[in-house]
């Protein structure tokens with residue numbers, strides 16, 4: 178049953194939405210900047226089930242590619258340059274899914290053209306660009322266009338339910354961790370993620386989600402100081418790219434000495450049966466679930482002073498963990514695990530574990546957002562809902578990513594790259 182439910186959600190969210198409403202007269206007309214790999218998942222399919230969104234145009238550097246893409250995805254208008262799409266008065270908003278090094282320039286150009294922007298993560302190549310972008314008068318002016326960094330996972334009820342579970346737990350957070358891996362061979366050796374000049378790297382890609390996740394858990398306003406960063410240089414390409422991290426493991430500290438760990442890998446391999454020779458298994462791709470967790474300090478439940486003066490203490494140590502927050506609509510699980518201990522002084526009398534499991538394919542029943550959202554909505558569909566709500570001035574779910582958060586995110590990534598000795602990604606010369 179669980180398996181069939183998952184298949185149905187994938188079919189509905191990724192392949193064919195069960196509801197394709199008529200578009201409203203004032204629907205937002207989105208133009209795609211770049212005939213990208215991700216747009217069908219992030220915008221084209223989600224738009225089918227949104228009455229207020231029409232994917233109206235696509236622009237690509239090569240007109241033939243743009244036309245083929247438009248035919249494949251049924252997009253009515255094709256532009257031969259990104260600038261031509263921005264000059265199209267029928268377009269209200271753009272989706273920018275270009276290599277990271279172009280995010281800053283094309284966001285500024287789009288906003289200058291009066292278009293709302295759904296901007297792929299990471300928002301910019303580095304914090305210098307992010308500050309210039311999000312603090313630009315074109316963005317901070319009253320009634321400026323909406324600009325959103327597309328951290329899609331944050332908009333899904335599963336992630337928000339996990340955060341609520343963390344933030345409502347008793348006690349203080351002791352440590353936090355987050356991991357996201359892509360299996361080896363998924364990305365080709367010429368992928369944009371493996372090019373420093375295009376602002377590539379693991380910390381800019383899968384590990385950027387880890388940085389974002391841990392910052393959500395410890396508090397978005399908290400500054401993370403990197404204490405140890407290990408990276409694996411590029412192994413799957415023969416190109417010389419010494420500033421690219423193919424994989425990264427990093428430890429940060431918060432000002433309260435909470436330990437924050439992240440692990441990301443763009444080409445995860447190995448860890449297979451130990452029967453096989455290591456030289457074989459290290460080339461075999463590995464699949465691992467994305468995961469984020471918060472581990473709490475022990476909480477005292479009860480302390481009873483005994484006749485001999487030694488207290489009998491009941492404490493528990495909580496871990497709240499989410500599995501698969503990146504594609505939660507396929508399957509996810511939120512575990513709250515309490516490790517209880519009954520102890521007298523140093524002596525442990527008894528210990529036991531109590532774990533509860535939650536799923537949140539939608540907001541809790543009774544919550545008015547649950548009547549709007551659907552169980553099969555992907556993270557991208559949830560994100561599109563809130564992007565439209567913001568443009569239309571509607572209340573929405575309350576989940577949003579503002580410019581300050583996007584700047585703080587890039588500051589953390591820059592600090593991590595500096596600590597790793599790889600240096601922040603190059604800054605664009607573009608100015609408006």
Ligand SMILES: NC(=O)C1=CN([C@@H]2O[C@H](COP(=O)(O)OP(=O)(O)OC[C@H]3O[C@@H](n4cnc5c(N)ncnc54)[C@H](OP(=O)(O)O)[C@@H]3O)[C@@H](O)[C@H]2O)C=CC1
Nearest residue numbers: 211212213214215236237238274275276277297298299369
């Ligand atoms: N939210 C998510 O789940 C995901 C987000 N992303 C993000 O989206 C962005 C694009 O990723 P993805 O779709 O995988 O990328 P693609 O490799 O599909 O490239 C996207 C577009 O970049 C354009 N482009 C412009 N300049 C260059 C150049 N010098 N070299 C190569 N391409 C160029 C191409 O546009 P043209 O069509 O004009 O040739 C291409 O279509 C990245 O920022 C990435 O981090 C990626 C995957 C998932």
Ligand SMILES: O=C1OC[C@@H](O)[C@H](O)[C@H]1O
Nearest residue numbers: 298359370382383386503
């Ligand atoms: O969601 C994602 O999954 C795979 C990554 O490489 C990509 O850039 C990211 O956004």
